[in-house]
Amino acid sequence: MDNKRDHVRTTLKVQLRIDHPVHGRMLVTTRDISDSGVFVVIDDAQNLLQIGEVVSGQVQGLPIEAPVVQMEVVRFEPSGVALAFMRD
Structure with a gap:
């Protein structure tokens, strides 16, 4: 399978x-x-989230408070879920 991603992970x-x-x-x-x-x-992500839902997220444990970002649920895998950053 070709990897056609626009952004490097x-x-x-x-x-x-x-x-x-x-x-x-x-x-x-x-x-x-x-x-x-x-x-x-996330265990059992498909029972908690739906494709297209918008959630907010914030990295924890940093020495300063991280920004809160809006993200959209875009894909599920057995081990979790992919969230796309929403741009203003």
């Missing part, structure tokens, strides 16, 4: 707080990140 393992309008706050771990989005490890 970088392995990154950090804690990410996701705020969901129905399920509330979830603390998850990222697997990788690119300029367009992030993949997060």
Whole structure:
């Protein structure tokens, strides 16, 4: 299979707080990140999230408060979910 990604993925393992309008706050771990989005490890993600939903996220554990970003659920895999960064 050809990899036709527009943005290079970088392995990154950090804690990410996701705020969901129905399920509330979830603390998850990222697997990788690119300029367009992030993949997060979530057990049973398809029962918690739907394609097209918008959630907010904030990296946790930094020495300063990270910005809160809006992300859209775009893809599921057995190990988690891909979230695309929403641009203003």
